[in-house]
Structures are given as C-alpha cells and as structure tokens.
Amino acid sequence: MKIIVCAKQVVDASEMKIDPNTKKPILAGLERKVNDIDKNAVEEAIKIKEKHGGSITVITVGESDARERLKELLAMGADEAILIPADGDYNVITELLAAAIKKIGEYDIILCGEASTDMFSGQVGPRLAGLLGIPQITYAHTLTVEKDKVIGERNLGDKSVTIESTMPVVVTVTKEINEPRLPSLMQILGSANKPIHEWSGESLGVTPKSMVETISLEGVSMKRKNIVFEDASDENIEKLVDNLLKEGVVG
Amino acid sequence: MQLELNEQQKMIQKMVREFAEKEIAPVASELDKKAKYPTEILKKMAKLGLLGAIIPQEYGGAGLDTISYTIIIEEISKKCASTGVITSVHNSLVSWPIMKYGNEEQKKKYLPILARGEKIGAFAGTEPNAGSDLGAMQTTAELKGDKYIINGNKTFITSGSKAGVLIVFAVTDKSLGSKGISAFIVENTMKGFKVGDTFEKMGINANHVTELIFEDMEVPKENLLGKEGEGFKIALSALDGGRIGIAAQAVGIAQAALEESIEYSKQRQQFGRPIAKFQAIQWMLADMATRIEAARQLVYKAAYAKDHKQGRYSKEAAMAKLFASETAMDAVIKAVQIHGGYGYTKEYTVERLFRDAKITEIYEGTSEVQRLVIANSLLK
Numbered sequence: 001m002k003i004i005v006c007a008k009q010v011v012d013a014s015e016m017k018i019d020p021n022t023k024k025p026i027l028a029g030l031e032r033k034v035n036d037i038d039k040n041a042v043e044e045a046i047k048i049k050e051k052h053g054g055s056i057t058v059i060t061v062g063e064s065d066a067r068e069r070l071k072e073l074l075a076m077g078a079d080e081a082i083l084i085p086a087d088g089d090y091n092v093i094t095e096l097l098a099a100a101i102k103k104i105g106e107y108d109i110i111l112c113g114e115a116s117t118d119m120f121s122g123q124v125g126p127r128l129a130g131l132l133g134i135p136q137i138t139y140a141h142t143l144t145v146e147k148d149k150v151i152g153e154r155n156l157g158d159k160s161v162t163i164e165s166t167m168p169v170v171v172t173v174t175k176e177i178n179e180p181r182l183p184s185l186m187q188i189l190g191s192a193n194k195p196i197h198e199w200s201g202e203s204l205g206v207t208p209k210s211m212v213e214t215i216s217l218e219g220v221s222m223k224r225k226n227i228v229f230e231d232a233s234d235e236n237i238e239k240l241v242d243n244l245l246k247e248g249v250v251g
Numbered sequence: 252m253q254l255e256l257n258e259q260q261k262m263i264q265k266m267v268r269e270f271a272e273k274e275i276a277p278v279a280s281e282l283d284k285k286a287k288y289p290t291e292i293l294k295k296m297a298k299l300g301l302l303g304a305i306i307p308q309e310y311g312g313a314g315l316d317t318i319s320y321t322i323i324i325e326e327i328s329k330k331c332a333s334t335g336v337i338t339s340v341h342n343s344l345v346s347w348p349i350m351k352y353g354n355e356e357q358k359k360k361y362l363p364i365l366a367r368g369e370k371i372g373a374f375a376g377t378e379p380n381a382g383s384d385l386g387a388m389q390t391t392a393e394l395k396g397d398k399y400i401i402n403g404n405k406t407f408i409t410s411g412s413k414a415g416v417l418i419v420f421a422v423t424d425k426s427l428g429s430k431g432i433s434a435f436i437v438e439n440t441m442k443g444f445k446v447g448d449t450f451e452k453m454g455i456n457a458n459h460v461t462e463l464i465f466e467d468m469e470v471p472k473e474n475l476l477g478k479e480g481e482g483f484k485i486a487l488s489a490l491d492g493g494r495i496g497i498a499a500q501a502v503g504i505a506q507a508a509l510e511e512s513i514e515y516s517k518q519r520q521q522f523g524r525p526i527a528k529f530q531a532i533q534w535m536l537a538d539m540a541t542r543i544e545a546a547r548q549l550v551y552k553a554a555y556a557k558d559h560k561q562g563r564y565s566k567e568a569a570m571a572k573l574f575a576s577e578t579a580m581d582a583v584i585k586a587v588q589i590h591g592g593y594g595y596t597k598e599y600t601v602e603r604l605f606r607d608a609k610i611t612e613i614y615e616g617t618s619e620v621q622r623l624v625i626a627n628s629l630l631k
Contacts, residue, residue: 068258068261071258071262072262072265075262075266182266182269182270182299183262183266183299184298184299184300185263185266185299185300185301185303185304185313185315186300186308186313188259188262188263188266189259189313191262192259
C-alpha cells in the first residue's frame with residue numbers, strides 16, 4: 001500500500017494575539033507547527049501501513065524551515081518526506097502537490113486533514129482529487145481500508161454518510177478519526193536517517209499563481225454587555241433568565 | 252561553543268512536553284492528594300523509551316546524551332515532581348552504575364528490563380544513622396559460599412516498595428572504613444528482602460519512599476557490582492549523575508512555578524487591573540525567570556561535563572544541584588506569594604509545587620553537602 005500524506009505547516013494559532021489598535025493578528029515571532037488535523041492524517045496512514053504494509057510519503061508545500069517539522073512526522077512513522085518550498089493560496093499549494101504526486105506516479109491512498117487551522121478553507125483535498133482525476137472521501141471520521149477498496153464514514157454534522165471507493169483515492173480526515181501518537185525516543189533518533197527530498201515548482205514543471213487576494217485580516221472584536229446582578233436573589237435570577245431569553249442565548 | 256539545543260534535543264523536548272501535558276498534568280494533583288504511585292504513567296513513559304533514556308541501544312535503551320536526559324527530567328518534573336525523581340533515580344542511580352561498573356552478564360541481565368520499565372530501579376544507600384555521612388553505614392554483607400548474606404536497614408528509599416531492581420550498599424569489611432563498603436544488585440524477590448514503613452511526607456507524595464529491611468537477605472555472589480570495597484566510590488560517582496537529575500527536577504518545578512505565576516497574574520484582577528501590571532509582581536517574575544535560566548544553564552553545563560570531561564565532574568554537578576534546588580525554593584515562595592491566599596489552597600498547583608520543591612535541597616546531598624563538595628574542589 002503506497003500512502004501519501006499532505007501536511008501543511010501553520011502558525012500556532014493558540015499563541016496568536018490580536019493587536020488591540022489595528023485589530024490585525026500579530027504573526028511575527030509566532031512558532032510554526034504541523035497542522036493538527038494533518039497529524040491525524042499521518043496517524044491514519046501509519047495505522048493503514050501497520051495493517052497492510054507499504055510506505056508513507058509526506059509532502060509539504062511551505063517555507064524551507066518546514067524541514068524540522070517534517071522530521072516530527074518522520075519520527076511518528078512516515079518513511080520519507082518531500083518539501084516543496086513555496087508560498088501561496090490553496091491553488092498554488094494544490095497545483096504543486098498534484099504535480100509532485102504525479103511525479104511519484106504510483107499511489108493508493110492520499111490522506112489530508114479536512115482543513116488547516118490557519119485558513120480553514122478545506123479546499124486542498126477536493127481540489128487535489130479533481131486535478132488527479134480520482135475519487136474522494138471528505139470529512140472521514142472513520143476509515144476502513146481493504147485490499148481493493150476503502151470505506152469512509154463522512155461526518156456531515158447532523159448526519160453521517162458511509163462511502164465506499166476504489167483506489168487510488170483522496171481521503172480528508174477529521175480530528176475525531178484518531179489520536180496522533182507521540183514518537184518514542186528511538187523513533188526520534190531514527191528520523192535523522194530518513195530522507196527529506198526538496199523539489200521545486202520549476203523542477204515539477206509548474207509555476208502556479210495565487211488566485212485569492214487577501215484584502216484584510218482582522219480579529220473579530222467581541223463586545224460584552226457586562227450586566228452585573230449584585231446578588232443571587234430570586235428577583236435577580238428572574239431578571240437574568242429574562243435577559244438570556246431576550247438575547248436568544250436560551251429558549 | 253553552542254548555547255542552543257540541537258535539533259534532536261528540541262524534538263525530544265517537544266515530545267516529552269506534549270506527553271507530560273497530555274498524560275501527567277491531568278492526574279498529577281490527584282496522585283499527590285492520594286499519595287498514589289504513578290504506575291500507569293511509568294508504563295506509558297517506558298513505551299516512549301523514557302525509562303531507558305541513558306541506557307545504551309545495545310541493551311535496549313536510547314543511549315541519549317546527558318543534556319537530552321536532563322531535558323526529559325525537567326519536562327516530566329514540571330508536571331509531576333514525584334514522577335521526575337522516580338525517573339531520575341531509575342536512570343542515574345540504578346541504570347548508570349550498572350552501565351559503568353557492571354560486568355557484561357549483569358548488563359545483559361538487568362539493563363534491558365530497566366530500559367523496558369519491566370522493573371523500576373531504586374538506590375539503597377541511606378540508613379537511619381548514615382545520611383550525609385554515607386560512610387557510617389551499618390548494613391553488612393558477608394560472603395557465605397556462593398551468596399552474600401546481607402543484614403541491615405535502609406531508609407528514605409525512593410520507589411522502595413515498587414522497585415524490582417535495587418542497588419544496595421553494605422559493609423563487607425568494617426576495618427577498611429569507607430573502603431570496606433560494597434555495592435550489590437538486589438532483586439526485590441530475593442529471600443530476606445522486606446519493605447518497611449512508607450513515609451508520610453510533606454511533598455513528592457506520589458513517590459513512595461520507604462524503609463527497607465534486610466534479614467539474612469541472600470544475594471548471589473555474581474550480583475556484586477564492581478569489586479568488593481568499591482561501593483563507596485560507586486555511590487559517590489552515581490550521586491554525581493543523580494545530582495544532575497535532581498537539579499533538572501528542580502528546574503522543572505521552578506519553571507512550573509513561573510508559568511503558573513505568569514498565567515495567574517495576567518488573569519487576577521485587583522484595583523481594576525491584572526496584578527501583572529504591578530511592578531511588585533513584575534519584579535518577582537523577572538527574578539524567577541532569570542534565576543531559572545541560570546540554573547538550567549548550570550544543569551546543561553554539568554550534563555555536558557558528565558559526557559565530555561575526563562574524570563569526575565563532582566563540582567559541576569554540585570553547583571547545578573545547589574543552585575537549581577535553591578532556585579526552585581525561591582521560585583515557589585514567590586509563586587505562592589503572587590497567588591496570595593489562593594496559592595495557599597490545594598486548589599492551585601503552586602501549593603503542591605511549594606511542598607515538592609523543598610526536598611530538592613535535601614536529597615542526594617543537602618545544600619550543605621553540595622557546598623562542601625564545591626569548596627573541597629576549590630581548595631584541594
């Protein structure tokens with residue numbers, strides 16, 4: 001089983017602050033990390049490999065310092081990594097990923113996170129399937145891989161849909177699908193010997209352009225009403241309930 | 252000269268930090284309150300290779316450098332100081348002496364099971380009348396046929412009731428003083444091995460510290476570690492490494508105190524603003540952070556010396572342990588002060604940190620013994 005995982009490097013949004021004056025996110029100096037949901041994709045790939053054998057290749061489009069984050073995924077259990085240094089929107093990312101996957105040639109399953117925690121567009125998986133002309137299962141919260149087919153349960157919020165597909169297939173996974181493992185010390189030590197290849201867009205024969213223009217990026221300010229009820233008297237509790245009903249918070 | 256962790260050390264730090272956050276932090280307070288030994292955590296640590304961190308790969312360990320090892324102890328101790336000291340003793344005071352002084356058979360027999368965490372290690376040196384003055388120990392070992400017969404009591408033994416492999420020190424020739432002490436690898440299943448009382452302590456409550464009683468304990472001759480009479484040397488050299496582990500534990504406790512204090516002072520509002528806006532609080536945070544960083548660098552320096560210096564590194568280890576443990580005490584006092592009345596309650600982590608920090612100034616050589624070691628190396 002040849003498995004490819006697409007993993008993105010993102011800023012650690014939990015550490016992100018908003019400039020109170022400009023309302024712009026302060027991105028300078030923020031740590032970068034592997035997109036959380038892409039780690040779920042890597043974990044799922046490892047589970048498939050443990051059951052069916054094969055190999056796992058991780059591909060990342062991003063800054064060249066992504067190399068150190070890729071090592072984490074190699075330590076988890078991926079066999080090799082490909083880094084394509086580039087910056088751009090999901091169009092750029094997907095075109096480069098598709099070109100790299102075509103260069104790899106043979107593959108059975110391509111796994112992606114359902115979306116990245118920075119932009120959360122959820123475009124890469126479906127676009128990739130389109131560019132490669134292969135089926136897709138998005139938002140999979142369970143995945144069963146058999147010899148010649150995959151079965152995924154899609155989490156659509158209010159309902160779950162089960163889809164069966166032939167291979168090759170693109171599967172985007174949700175956070176619920178598994179719990180990504182931590183690498184052991186021996187796996188960390190072993191990751192130093194696993195290859196990280198660097199491919200450029202030029203060498204892949206594609207020079208895609210961004211199609212999305214970001215006009216502004218601002219934090220949403222939340223204004224609180226700050227209504228204080230001094231004590232927990234019955235009267236105040238009634239007032240509180242009335243207020244909550246009026247605001248539509250409960251009801 | 253490189254003053255930054257290398258890529259591999261950073262990966263190890265990240266992994267252990269995530270592990271401690273996910274697996275230790277949620278249960279640390281409960282383990283402390285119920286004085287429950289962290290058996291489940293240790294099993295998970297073993298799976299990640301953390302119990303065999305310094306054991307060579309040929310014996311099933313990871314064979315890490317000592318700086319990487321201190322990173323592990325710091326990160327574990329940040330969330331649970333008890334688990335930190337259990338890990339430190341297991342690696343520094345049990346695995347290391349076997350690595351250094353054990354013969355090939357002993358290494359093959361004991362290192363893999365310690366690396367896999369199948370048995371936890373303990374170090375039995377201290378006795379009721381032999382603490383800082385370890386040479387005054389009274390436990391005896393007498394060779395009878397193919398067995399040593401060991402009699403005596405040990406006290407304050409970390410993991411005493413849980414350990415499967417112990418390094419036990421006993422007098423084989425009283426006339427030679429400290430040169431008449433020998434070291435033995437003892438299994439808790441050996442005839443005559445008995446666990447005494449478990450101490451109720453001020454802190455590190457999840458670490459079960461006990462008395463051990465040896466009544467005609469039968470230890471096979473081949474379990475003598477090193478040669479007869481080398482016990483005191485083995486104990487002191489193991490304690491050099493152990494002190495680096497305790498120093499790393501102290502840095503972990505201090506770092507936790509700092510992080511809790513930063514978080515709290517940003518949230519806690521008094522006089523209409525977060526207390527972090529007050530200079531009195533800011534200065535305490537600044538002093539804590541500065542001392543912690545200095546302590547960490549001393550720990551790394553001692554760890555580096557252990558791996559690279561020819562001969563003993565007693566002074567470096569003593570300096571790291573002295574400064575880091577006193578930094579931990581200083582940090583937890585400030586942390587409770589910053590938390591005010593809440594910091595004095597068991598609802599807040601700093602209360603546990605306060606109790607846990609004190610022991611780092613006492614065990615594996617009190618601060619007074621560390622000063623003695625440092626002074627001796629200056630004046631020799």
